[in-house]
Amino acid sequence: MSLSPQWLDELRSRTLLSALIGKSVKLERAGREFRACCPFHNEKSPSFYVNDDKAFYHCFGCGAHGDAIRFLTDNKGLPFMDAVKELAAAAGMDVPAADPRAAEKAERASGLHEAMAEAATWFTEQLHGIAGAEARAYLQKRGLSAATINAFDFGFSPDSRGKLKAALARFGDDKLVEAGLLISVEEKEPYDRFRGRLMIPIRDPRGRVIAFGGRIIGAGEPKYLNSPESPLFDKGRTLFNLDKAAAATRKSGRVIVVEGYMDVIALAQAGIGDAVAPLGTALTEGQLERLWRLAETPILCFDGDSAGQKAAIRAALRALPMIEPGRTLRFATLPAGQDPDDLVRSGGASAMEEVLEAAEPLVERLWKHELAVAPLDTPEARAGLRKRLADHAATIRHGDVRGQYLADFRRRFDALYERAAPAQRFQPRSGGGGRGFFQRGKPPEPPPSTAAHSIRTGGLDPMIGRAVLAGLYRHPQLIADLAEAISALRFSESELARLRDAMLDAAFGGDMLDSDALGTILAQVGLAGATEALRAPNRLAFSFLRGNADSGRARRDLAAVIEALAARPELDSALAAVTARLMASPDEAGFAEQRRLRAARDEADQALAMLAAGEDGAL
Template sequence: MSLTPQFLDELRARTLLSGLIAKSVKLQRAGREFRACCPFHQEKTPSFYVNDEKGFYHCFGCSAHGDAIRWMTDQRGLPFIDAVKELAQAAGLDMPEQDRHAAEKAERAKGLHEAMADAAKWFGERLQGIEGAEARAVLKKRGVTEETSRAFGLGFSPDSRDKLKEALKSYGDRMLVEAGLLIQVEEKEPYDRFRGRLMIPIRDARGRTIAFGGRIIGDGEPKYLNSPETPLFDKGRTLYNLDRAQAAARQAGRIIAVEGYMDVIALAQAGFGEAVAPLGTALTEHQLERLWRIAEVPLLCFDGDSAGQKAALRAAHRALPMLQPGRSLAFVTLPDGLDPDDLVRAKGPHAFETLLKAPEPLVDRLWASEVAAEPLNTPEQRAGLKRRLSELANTIADANVKSEYLAEFRQRIDVHFGRGPREFQPRQQPQAGSRTARGSRNARGVWQPPEAPPGATMRGVGAGGLDPILAKAVLAGLIRHPAEIARHMEVLGSLRSASGALGKLFEAVINVALEDRQLDSGKVLTILAKSGFDQVASDLLRADTLPFSFTRPNGADELKAREDLNEAIAVMVAQPVVDAALAEATQALSRDGSEEAFARQVALSRQRQELQARLANLMLADDEDFDD
């Protein structure tokens, strides 16, 4: 099948984006656009916009951006080709013709899907009949309600070698064997794979049954039996309950991976619909990628016993090479001997929610594991710890994340073995329920100022204002390097609140990027000129007034210029926030004179000095030669 650009453009043109998104998100008209609270992250003030004329959506809060196809893949979780097929069907477009082999494969898959759907229906009917009495008793004992049972399509397979085979005989033995419903041993007659088991349908992202998990009723081994891999079912790429969890995870702003089917079912019944599970194996790279498509930091909540914690550590090691800025894992540790199912039934949903609110970061899990791996009494043992931590960090592919992990592990080693500088220890602790954010000490014992609350950048800009020279330099750099606009859309969006011409110009730059994602400097200048900013933009490009690499005409070191621009944006945004916090801390120190207020004021002063040093490092020396 060949999906040409022309076909995809026609598909987008025939799809009313606001109509598609409105099926799951409440939209409000805002001029020529629609707006809503973003479905990709939690927010109270709408920052998610849908533009039918331009055919894209964009969130100024989390930078989610895309067209109709991207909506289907990111919000619905569909594979690309499935998203295209569903949109084409709704738009009345015929999919491009397949070659004969692909057509035969698609027809065979269609038959397998129908066979699996009929099998799920048949198992469900058996559960509700006389044969399913014992299975229903098991569900009742575990607290699974009839409503939950129906929602997950639970069923029962009678203890027989041929009842399912007979019920689905119209499909033929060959297809039922290919679907994993029958077992074929050499030349013997095929027979039912699942016998005397509680049946749990496994569905794909579109909600179609592709496999089954069977739990034994009574005694017997194995306790759980899964379908074999088939043309429909790839165990390492499938997550149980993904079809139901996607929407719940978008709303909750998190995705939870647990160990087994019954954990997922129990959590969903307790109100945690965002839970999924791997299928009897450790989390694979493909499953981790699927989780990261839904949330930047998935929560892994495996059983509290030794086996569960080893599985969590294996997942941590497997995730390391794939880490990226903002993309990690966090771990929820259950009391020893309990699984999520046990916990919510014994102590209620609130107990589980409490654990979810305080997950353990990936770096903490790795550190604790290696520190506990062996004694650290001798120089050789301490050197072994350093080597193991270094080897873990060096598996990370992303250079920036790797560097941060290496630095973090070095600092933790220094503090752990008493080599680091002694930090000031405040004697007073903040009062419970205090309304003033006081900060805290991190894992290395270093005091940290309070994390900026939502909107801190905007308030900082309002209180302290942008550094006008730096802001002009950044704007000049963005005109020189327009590809960087999209990378910093969220930050730039927060600067629209800046007063005067700077704020208006930042807003114009954002609109330029939204209008055309494939920009060069010429296009930027043309669009800004049409918006009345032609003279301002021209003035910004005068290289002799702005001492930064990224404001000069493109030279040999384009990479350095872009890196400097990224650093300048970070400093520009941080400065007003730190300045406003420092002013507040200075006032607090003058009021109460406490050691804690002093520590906060000193830390913020140090932060301000560091920002000034970072800015100074970006400025070019007078004798640096750049060709204009």
């Protein structure tokens, strides 16, 4: 369908903007314009103006601006074409059809809409008639007010196979079957689908009835019965109450997803009007897209039981590939054994608001779920946790968000499973004349070089930091093994810190890395220039910067340098603490600990100095 600018201009000119907006916003005359409190943000004094002559509205508070079509898309949440069709119908204009088949489809849908609207009216009449006494008693028992019953157009379908069919006979059986109101079985007359049920209309974003949900009044199965899919009703793209919630969402800035339509209705009666629900299925990609049109971070609120939490994690995993900056989810969990109706009855709307305020980010929900999957008391189980987290992050299509999730999972994992303390990790190796990173029995070393001195004073000197990252670029297989020590390095330049984090994220992805693959990954996150700098000559004589890139010595030296650099600040901190304690209360154990820490610090300095100078005796 192609709408020309001329046709759209004619549509706008035939629409009195103040009359359109005045249906949902209380306007007051202000000279040649109208003003009101803005429907797009909460305010106490009016700053929203409507100008009929120029056919636009503008809010001086939040900057909302647009015409009649924009108002319907932004305020009511309608898709563009639905907004155009609604305005065209009010203005008496025909929307151009793309081809005869599209026109035929539109005409058929129009007839189905009419049948559904008439069915909804008939169901409402039955509820308030003699046959609806039991249904009215049920609604009263549920605590639903007359205002709520009217707002959601509750109805009742008598326990009969043909009363609705007779009432809507003018539409013909074929159309009623197509609309899902009748059931057609071979060699039998079509009969009413809904019998002996409380009826709840399901509407599209324009407020038109497209399906029904029927709840059994007494005993029987299924408890809830929804209309089948039809030309009007796509279950996977429809959310119950979307037509009403859209306006409430514009004011609150949020949208809440609960499990069923009775939950939505209970919240609406309590004054929480920005809730919607799927229709008996798990959330789909199409429903998530609709939610993100309303709010950046929809809140999914499920029961605290096992079924509710499984539904939450299914929704989380389905949403994960689609998240990006400005598109994510939060998860709120109801108290065990309570649904929204129970909660607002016992504690009012404030109790529900407390649950919503405590909603967790998507990353937190995934982390907690994976921690609880199985015991984590073996290295294999912990490796499994790490792989599952990496697999989840890998499904995110947006590169930067994927990298942030990898980094967040890595930080959480490292915090949970820390290695041994650095003071112990840097004990001298001894025994049998063997050679270690910090060898005993050697002549005293010369004073540390300038490079080694800069290592132990504050953040890493950029030249040393760049040398270490260059070594990791040449030997990326070491990154995962040394992840905690690498994370602890203090870089004085933010670009180097970012490069370090990107390397860790790449290693955490689970793939075997070589330099080429690592370079590709770093380029994908915008670090191609920084990677080139790693290849530039460095005046430090570390063995891992030389041409023998495949030697075992280069890898051992690189590991030793990183471990020592990571431990050095902690050794200083531990030494300062024990010294302060000794000044207050001297004892032999304290003096022994002080000597041990000093020896470890001196050995680290000597090893760093030798490694920085490239001396063979360091091995």
